[in-house]
Amino acid sequence: MDDQTRMMTGLTGLGGLAQADVGDPDSVRKQQSLGQPQQDIGDILQQIMAITDESLDEAQARKHALNCHRMKPALFSVLCEIKEKTVLSIRGVQEEDPPDPQIMRLDNMLLAEGVSGPEKGGGSAAAAAAAAAAGGSPTDSSIEHSDYRAKLAQIRQIYHSELEKYEQACSEFTNHVMNLLREQSRTRPISPKEIERMVAIIHRKFSSIQMQLKQSTCEAVMILRSRFLDARRKRRNFNKQATEVLNEYFYSHLSNPYPSEEAKEELAKKCGITVSQVSNWFGNKRIRYKKNIGKFQEEANLYAVKTAVDAANVSAQASQANSPATPNSGSPGSYSLSHTGDAYLSLRSLNGDGLNIAPSLQPQVDTLHRATHLTGGYEELSGSGLYTPHCLDANSWQDTTNPPSVTSPPGPPGSVHSDTSN
DNA sequence: TAGCATGATTATAC
DNA sequence: GTATAATCATGCTA
Numbered sequence: 001m002d003d004q005t006r007m008m009t010g011l012t013g014l015g016g017l018a019q020a021d022v023g024d025p026d027s028v029r030k031q032q033s034l035g036q037p038q039q040d041i042g043d044i045l046q047q048i049m050a051i052t053d054e055s056l057d058e059a060q061a062r063k064h065a066l067n068c069h070r071m072k073p074a075l076f077s078v079l080c081e082i083k084e085k086t087v088l089s090i091r092g093v094q095e096e097d098p099p100d101p102q103i104m105r106l107d108n109m110l111l112a113e114g115v116s117g118p119e120k121g122g123g124s125a126a127a128a129a130a131a132a133a134a135g136g137s138p139t140d141s142s143i144e145h146s147d148y149r150a151k152l153a154q155i156r157q158i159y160h161s162e163l164e165k166y167e168q169a170c171s172e173f174t175n176h177v178m179n180l181l182r183e184q185s186r187t188r189p190i191s192p193k194e195i196e197r198m199v200a201i202i203h204r205k206f207s208s209i210q211m212q213l214k215q216s217t218c219e220a221v222m223i224l225r226s227r228f229l230d231a232r233r234k235r236r237n238f239n240k241q242a243t244e245v246l247n248e249y250f251y252s253h254l255s256n257p258y259p260s261e262e263a264k265e266e267l268a269k270k271c272g273i274t275v276s277q278v279s280n281w282f283g284n285k286r287i288r289y290k291k292n293i294g295k296f297q298e299e300a301n302l303y304a305v306k307t308a309v310d311a312a313n314v315s316a317q318a319s320q321a322n323s324p325a326t327p328n329s330g331s332p333g334s335y336s337l338s339h340t341g342d343a344y345l346s347l348r349s350l351n352g353d354g355l356n357i358a359p360s361l362q363p364q365v366d367t368l369h370r371a372t373h374l375t376g377g378y379e380e381l382s383g384s385g386l387y388t389p390h391c392l393d394a395n396s397w398q399d400t401t402n403p404p405s406v407t408s409p410p411g412p413p414g415s416v417h418s419d420t421s422n
Numbered sequence: 423t424a425g426c427a428t429g430a431t432t433a434t435a436c
Numbered sequence: 437g438t439a440t441a442a443t444c445a446t447g448c449t450a
Contacts, residue, residue, distance in 0.1 A: 235429050235446050243428095258439090279438095280430060287441065288428090 040071040063187060080189035106214040113221045115156045159217045170206035174199050242271030246281050251303035257286055
């Protein structure tokens with residue numbers, strides 16, 4: 001017969017003891033003088049009280065003696081009944097908690113993000129959306145995607161490992177408490193209902209810990225997502241060299257600043273940025289240049305000089321090699337930052353009247369003049385055209401809303417413009 | 423810290 | 437699908 005059954009059996013053996021009398025210490029004292037049974041009950045109670053003051057061995061021995069006491073079942077059953085009617089009747093109202101809506105929310109969220117539940121496309125889909133929102137090229141997206149997935153998997157792993165730990169701890173603790181209560185139920189009245197309630201309390205406590213874990217996991221996922229979704233928050237300026245390369249291309253192709261895919265790829269490689277960043281850069285540059293040509297004039301002059309100096313140097317080398325100067329001598333399929341037609345268009349203005357050359361640019365212009373004069377290229381380069389906003393306005397891309405034909409001036413035949421490939 | 427510069431995103435037109 | 441124009445959000449600098 002197990003403890004619980006014994007306890008329940010004890011309830012049926014109330015005998016001649018009045019419930020109220022047992023529960024009241026005064027009644028116990030009164031009953032001590034009333035006869036043998038009352039005397040026995042008093043003894044038992046005193047022994048129980050004395051156990052706390054004794055050593056473990058003595059207490060164990062005393063406990064055993066009490067368990068064997070002939071009046072023990074009666075006393076036990078009375079105590080059980082009293083307890084049943086008082087404590088449980090008061091607390092029983094709080095049982096059957098409804099599911100916590102916050103936990104449900106967290107559960108749903110973790111499920112949607114692919115953290116809890118079976119591993120499926122939830123997280124991957126979120127990653128894909130995040131990568132797409134970040135506007136990267138397919139390659140960039142896949143890199144970001146895998147990065148996101150790796151981090152999400154890490155979160156998932158930590159979550160499950162922690163959850164497992166909590167569940168194990170909860171289970172162990174529950175078992176421990178249940179064993180303890182069962183053991184104690186030999187000497188004090190503990191009903192099965194009370195044990196159940198205690199288990200529920202333990203579960204509630206562990207559930208609150210689990211909620212904290214879920215909350216932390218949700219926060220981690222949200223931070224991870226925001227890191228991918230809000231890519232622009234992580235904006236970093238391109239380095240100086242990258243900007244220079246892009247500007248060189250832009251100003252040397254001012255009449256048609258729409259790099260082909262190949263050109264974009266090469267620019268991206270040179271600058272250490274993505275193709276879509278190159279596209280963004282040209283999109284921004286075109287619109288900002290067009291909006292405020294005056295402001296960009298000095299910059300345009302600077303790059304024109306730079307380009308022309310390069311061109312002149314190449315001419316010089318070509319002359320020295322006793323071969324015809326061929327400015328556009330780039331390999332097929334590749335653009336040449338230094339030797340394109342627009343560079344010459346720009347350069348012509350350097351020799352023109354009325355051009356405002358910034359003092360900072362004058363040394364470069366002088367150098368250019370010397371170089372071109374020495375090589376004989378200056379005759380070719382110097383013309384009547386001015387590198388002025390007016391001159392630039394003649395370029396079709398600035399006069400029309402739509403870009404010019406989808407061909408790239410320096411690019412190979414069949415090359416296609418595709419700017420802003422977000 | 424305000425103002426400007428700049429990379430990225432979004433809405434719209436074609 | 438691509439370009440433009442507007443806008444946002446952040447970086448940089450005086």
